[in-house]
């Protein structure tokens with residue numbers, strides 16, 4: 474099905490196979506990730522999407538790069554260009570109207586004071602700085618896996634807090650019991666463990682290839698910055714720290730260009746070449762790697 478949904482542009486000129494560029498999905502919405510796969514070349518390709526450079530990494534099939542369609546976008550398409558490849562591939566963009574909801578939380582969380590605003594700014598700066606550590610060679614070699622749990626709120630939903638402040642939900646909420654295991658969506662390095670004002674206890678994992686996963690509202694992180702984690706390994710316990718209405722797991726996914734819809738991201742078959750994957754030497758047992766704790 475994935476193949477059918479993919480737009481394949483494969484041109485051959487006078488018998489020579491040129492690089493072929495595949496773009497998934499063939500049409501996209503604001504806030505969605507797009508996977509670019511280049512086959513038929515032995516050298517790392519160079520390319521751009523919407524004028525921004527793509528970061529290609531070796532994949533089990535050719536080379537791949539992932540980019541974000543911005544949430545605010547004026548154009549009706551994104552142009553994907555690969556140097557030395559076929560003609561540019563146009564990814565048409567379709568409008569999307571995100572649902573509106575209202576939430577009631579503690580007043581200081583709905584309308585933070587100027588002092589709390591400074592803390593929020595510092596939190597956001599720390600999270601943004603952690604994305605830079607997601608560049609470089611992929612640390613994963615399996616497709617990403619969406620965490621278990623029923624979806625309780627989707628990416629992009631507009632929320633009005635206590636009939637005041639309005640904010641867009643830039644992640645996916647999954648039902649999770651207080652204290653239940655939160656697992657890494659793929660192999661990577663823990664690049665941020667922080668107690669934040671709005672997102673509560675946050676863990677950010679850098680996976681390489683420009684990809685980072687974020688986990689919010691944890692009761693307790695169980696990893697420390699610098700730890701290497703495997704897909705499925707515990708990184709913390711679910712909770713309801715920060716601005717929440719109850720225990721759940723919030724997952725955000727960051728790729729080159731911005732935060733993207735996690736559900737759309739987890740449908741992509743992103744697979745780094747095994748030979749390039751970073752393998753982790755055995756360390757002390759997981760339970761011993763206790764991180765900073767806020768409770």
Ligand SMILES: [Zn+2]
Pocket residue numbers: 626642644645646722723724
């Ligand atoms: Zn959320």
